[in-house]
Amino acid sequence: MQALILEQQDGKTQASVQSITDDQLPQGDVMVDIQWSSLNYKDALAITGKGKIIRSFPMVPGIDFAGIVHSSEDPRFHAGQQVVLTGWGVGENHWGGLAQRARVRGEWLVAQPEGLSSRQAMIIGTAGFTAMLCVMALEDAGIRPQDGEIVVTGASGGVGSAAVAILHKLGYQVVAVSGRESTHDYLRQLGANRILGREEFAETRPLEKQLWAGAVDTVGDKVLAKVLAQMNYGGCVAACGLAGGFALPTTVMPFILRNVRLQGVDSVMAPAALRVRAWKRLVQDLPSSFYTQSATEITLAQAPEYAARIMNNQTQGRTLVKIA
Ligand code: NDP
Numbered sequence: 001m002q003a004l005i006l007e008q009q010d011g012k013t014q015a016s017v018q019s020i021t022d023d024q025l026p027q028g029d030v031m032v033d034i035q036w037s038s039l040n041y042k043d044a045l046a047i048t049g050k051g052k053i054i055r056s057f058p059m060v061p062g063i064d065f066a067g068i069v070h071s072s073e074d075p076r077f078h079a080g081q082q083v084v085l086t087g088w089g090v091g092e093n094h095w096g097g098l099a100q101r102a103r104v105r106g107e108w109l110v111a112q113p114e115g116l117s118s119r120q121a122m123i124i125g126t127a128g129f130t131a132m133l134c135v136m137a138l139e140d141a142g143i144r145p146q147d148g149e150i151v152v153t154g155a156s157g158g159v160g161s162a163a164v165a166i167l168h169k170l171g172y173q174v175v176a177v178s179g180r181e182s183t184h185d186y187l188r189q190l191g192a193n194r195i196l197g198r199e200e201f202a203e204t205r206p207l208e209k210q211l212w213a214g215a216v217d218t219v220g221d222k223v224l225a226k227v228l229a230q231m232n233y234g235g236c237v238a239a240c241g242l243a244g245g246f247a248l249p250t251t252v253m254p255f256i257l258r259n260v261r262l263q264g265v266d267s268v269m270a271p272a273a274l275r276v277r278a279w280k281r282l283v284q285d286l287p288s289s290f291y292t293q294s295a296t297e298i299t300l301a302q303a304p305e306y307a308a309r310i311m312n313n314q315t316q317g318r319t320l321v322k323i324a
Pocket of ligand 1 (some may be wrong): 039040041042117126127130137153154155156157158159160177178179180183198218219240242243244245265266267268269310315316317
C-alpha cells in the first residue's frame with residue numbers, strides 16, 4: 001500500500017510517498033481501508049516540519065480519515081462498515097490517515113454519520129468538526145442569533161469557513177475577518193454578512209467599543225486580544241486556534257468588567273458522546289453547498305505541496321485528499 005512517510009534528515013522533515021506493508025502499521029484493534037483524508041493546519045505544520053507535531057519518526061501524518069473497516073477485533077465495528085476518525089493523536093504519535101490503510105483503536109472511531117458520504121465527512125474533517133464544537137460552545141453560553149453579530153477570525157481557513165457556513169445557516173449575522181481580499185467573494189458565498197481586514201485587528205486597548213455577541217477565533221495572539229476587547233457584555237469567545245500565534249496579549253478587563261467568557265475548544269480529546277452530537281449537528285446544520293464551495297481535492301502525492309501552501313496562507317477552505 002501507499003503512504004506518505006515523514007522522516008528526519010539533518011533535523012529537517014522530509015515527506016515522500018512510499019510503499020509499506022500491513023505489518024509495519026502500529027498496534028490497534030481495527031484495520032481501516034482509507035478512502036479520504038484531508039489536510040488541516042496541524043498536518044501542514046507536521047508535513048513541512050514547521051511545528052513540533054511529530055516526536056517519533058518515521059511517521060504517517062494525517063489527523064483525520066474516513067474509510068471502510070477491513071477487519072475488527074472490536075465488537076462495536078465490523079468489516080465493511082463506514083467509519084470516521086478525527087484526533088486522538090493519530091497522525092501525530094500514531095500512524096495516521098495519509099495512507100491507504102490504518103490500524104487504530106476502536107474507541108477512536110465513530111460510525112460514519114448517517115446522511116454523509118465518506119468524501120463529505122472528510123470535506124468536514126477535523127476543521128469542520130472543530131467549527132461545530134465552537135458553535136455549540138457559543139450556544140452553551142446562551143448566545144442566540146438575536147443577540148448580535150458573531151465574528152469569525154481566520155475566516156477563509158478550514159475551521160473559519162465551516163464556522164461561517166454553519167452560523168449563517170443557523171440565522172446568525174456573521175462578520176468574517178480575513179487577511180486576504182481574494183477570499184471576499186468566497187466568504188460572501190459561504191454566508192458572511194460583512195468582511196473585515198485582518199489589519200484592523202492589530203492594536204488593541206484593554207476595552208473597546210462593544211461589537212460582538214460571540215466569536216469563533218482560529219488565530220490567537222493580537223487578533224484574539226482585539227476580539228476580547230470588543231466583546232459585548234456577557235459575550236462568549238470560542239477559541240480553538242493559533243494560526244496567528246500562540247500568545248495572548250490581553251488584560252483581565254473584558255472578563256471582570258464585561259463578564260466576557262473565553263471558552264477554549266479542543267477537538268483532539270473530545271469525548272465520544274460529544275463527537276456523536278457534533279457530527280449529527282453537522283449533518284443537520286452545515287449547508288450542502290459547503291461541500292462544493294469549500295473543497296479542493298488533491299492526491300496523496302500532492303500533499304507536501306499543499307501543506308506548504310497552507311503554511312504560506314495560500315489556500316482557502318478545505319483540502320481533501322483522495323486516497324482510494
Ligand atoms: P487553515 O490554514 O485552513 O486556516 C487558517 C486561517 O487563518 C487562514 O486561512 C488565514 O485566514 C488565517 N491566518 C493564516 N495565517 C495567519 C496569520 N499569520 N495571522 C492571522 N491569521 C492567519 O487552518 P485550519 O482552519 O485547519 O485551522 C485553524 C487553526 O485552528 C489552526 O491554528 C489549527 O491548529 C487550529 N485547530 C484547532 C483545533 C482544536 O482542536 N483546538 C482543531 C482544528 C484546528 P485568512 O486568510 O482568511 O485571514
